[in-house]
Amino acid sequence: MNAVTFRGERDFKQKGDGSLVTLKALYMNLRIKYKLIALITAVMLLVCLLMLIVQQYAFEKYDEELYRQSAQSLGLTAAGIESELQKMERLSYRLATDGTLQSYLNKIKQAGTEYDRFVIADYIQTRMLEIGGMEKYVLSIQMTDYYGKEYAAGTKLVTSSPERIRMLKKETEPNKGGNTWILPDEEDRTLSSARLIRSYQELELAPLGVMTVRIDMEGLFHDYLNKAGGLENMELYIMKDGHSIFPALETDEESKLNEFIAGKQGYTTAGIDGNRYFVAYVPSSNTNWTYMTLIPYDTIFERVAAVKRAVLLLLAALFVMAVILSVRFSKGITGPIERLNLKMKRVQLGHFDAWEDEDDKQIPMDEAGQLHRNFRMMVQRIDDLITENYVKQLAIKESEFKALQAQINPHFLYNTLETINWTAKMNRQRSISQMVESLGFLLRSSITIKEPLIQLKDELDIVSHYVTIQRIRFEERLDFQLDVPDEYQTTMIPKLSLQPLVENAVNYGVEHMLEPCRIRIRAWHEAGRLLIVVEDTGPGMDAGILAGLKSGDVRPKGSGVGMRNIDDRIKLLFGDVYGLQVDSERGAGTTITMALPYERRDEHV
The missing domain is CATH 3.30.450.20 (PAS domain)
Known part of the structure; x- marks a missing residue:
C-alpha cells in the first residue's frame, strides 16, 4: 500500500514537472511582442489584486474612524450648545x-x-x-x-x-x-x-x-452642526427623563429613542421604522440632559460605496488600458527589430541601396533606433570602402596640386612685386613702378593689418595708393580731392571702410563718363559725431540700383565689399545711431556720408 502510494505521488510530481517544462518552453518560444504582453498583463493583475486588498482594509479602518469622529462631532456640538445655553442663562440673570x-x-x-x-x-x-x-x-x-x-x-x-x-x-x-x-x-x-x-x-x-x-x-442646532462637520440629514435631539426637550416628539417616538441611551457617551447602529440609522449620544455636563444625533446609515456610507465603485471601475479601466498599452509598447519595441531583420536579409543578397522605407523616418532614439542607425552607417561604410579604391588616386593627385598651390605664399608675391618695381625703375617706367608700389602696399595692408579699427590717416593711405593705380588707368578723367583736416587724422575708423566707397565711385562714376569725374573726400564733426563724405560728380544711380546696394541684393563691382557690409560693421562696433547714408540721383552724382563717433586720440599713445 505504501509502495503504491509513493509511486502515485512520484507520477503526479513527474506530470507536474512536465507541465512546467512545457509552459516554460512555450513561453521561451513566444515572440518578444507576446512575451511583453503576457508579462505586463500578469503584473497588472497582481497590482489590481493588491490594490483591492489594500482598499478593503482601508475602508474598514475608515468605517471605524467615521464612527469615532461622528461621536466626537456630537461631543463638540453638545459642548457648543451647552456654552450658548449658559450664555442664555447669564443673559436672563443680567436682565433680572x-x-x-x-x-x-x-x-x-x-x-x-x-x-x-x-x-x-x-x-x-x-x-x-x-x-x-x-x-x-x-x-x-x-x-x-x-x-x-x-x-x-x-x-x-x-x-x-x-x-x-x-x-x-x-x-x-x-x-x-x-x-x-x-x-x-x-x-x-x-x-x-x-x-x-x-x-x-x-x-x-x-x-x-x-x-x-x-x-x-x-438656528443654534444648525450652526453648531455645520461647525462640527455635520451631515445634511443629521437629526439632533435633546432628551431629559425620557422626554424630548427639543424638538417636540410624540410619546412613541420618544420611547424609541430612549431605547438606545445607555448612560455614558457612545454610539450604535439601530433600525427605526424600517430604516437603518447611526445613533450617537452624549450626556450634558451641566444638566441631566442627553444630546443625541441620528444619521441615516445610507447617508454616511453612500459616498464610501460610491468611492468603492469608482475604485473598481478605475482598476478595470486601468487593466484594459494596460493591456492596450502593452500591445502598443511591445509593437514599438519589436517593430523596429523586425524591420531591421528584413533589411539585413536584403543586404545579405547584395542590395546596398534603396533599402530604407517610410517607417524609418519615425524610428525613435532608443536602442532599437540606434541599431537602425548603426546598421545604416555600417552599410554606407561598406559601400564607401568598395568605391574607395576608384577615387583614391584622384584624391592623391588633388592633394599634390594643393601642395603646389600653397607654395605661392604672400612672401613670394611681395618679392615678385619688388622685382617688377626695380625692373620698371631700371627701365625708367615710372608709372609701372608707382602701380607696383601701390599694389604691394594694398596687398600688404589687407594681410598684415589684423585690428578691426585703424586710424583715419592709415585708411587714407590705403585710399591714396588705390587712387594712384586708378589715376594711371584713367589719367585726366579721374580728379581726386582730399579735404580732411589734420585734427581728424588720429580718429579710429573701421578697417577698409573708405576704400570700398572710393572704389564704388570709380566703378559707377568714372568708368561711365568720358569727361573728367571729380571724387572728393571731406570730413568735419558736429554733435559729437565725425562725418566723412565721399562724393562724386558721376552719372548717379537709379533708385532700384541704390536700394539694391543698400540691402545687399546688388553685388558691387571690384573688391566685393558692399555698403551693407560696411554699414553693418559700423553699427556693430559703435551702435545703431551710426552708419552710412547714401544719396544719389540719376544725372546728379552720388554722396555717401559715413557717421562715426568723434574721439581724438593722441598720436604718441
Missing part, C-alpha cells in the same frame, strides 16, 4: 438683576395704575433691547410685571396667554430667582430660560415679575 429694569418694576408695583405701566412700558422695552435684544440666538425677551402685564422685545415676539403667564410664575417660584428651563409646549414651541425677578433693594427679595428669554434652538 438690572437696576434700571428693577426700578421700573418697583414703580409699577408701587403705583399699580394703567397710566404708570403705559409710561414705563416703552422704557422697559428699550432697556431689554439694549441688554440682550440683539443677541444672535435670542428670538425675544418676554417680561411680566407684578400684575401679570407682559412686555416684549426682540425679532420674533409672541403674546403669552394668562394661563401661560401663570404657568411661568408657578415654574420659576420654587427656584427663588434661579434659572428655570421652560420646555416647548403647544402654545410656544421654543426652549426658554426663565427666572423669577426679585427685588434686591435693601435685600427685601420681594417678587417683581418673571423674565423669560426665548431661544432660537433651530
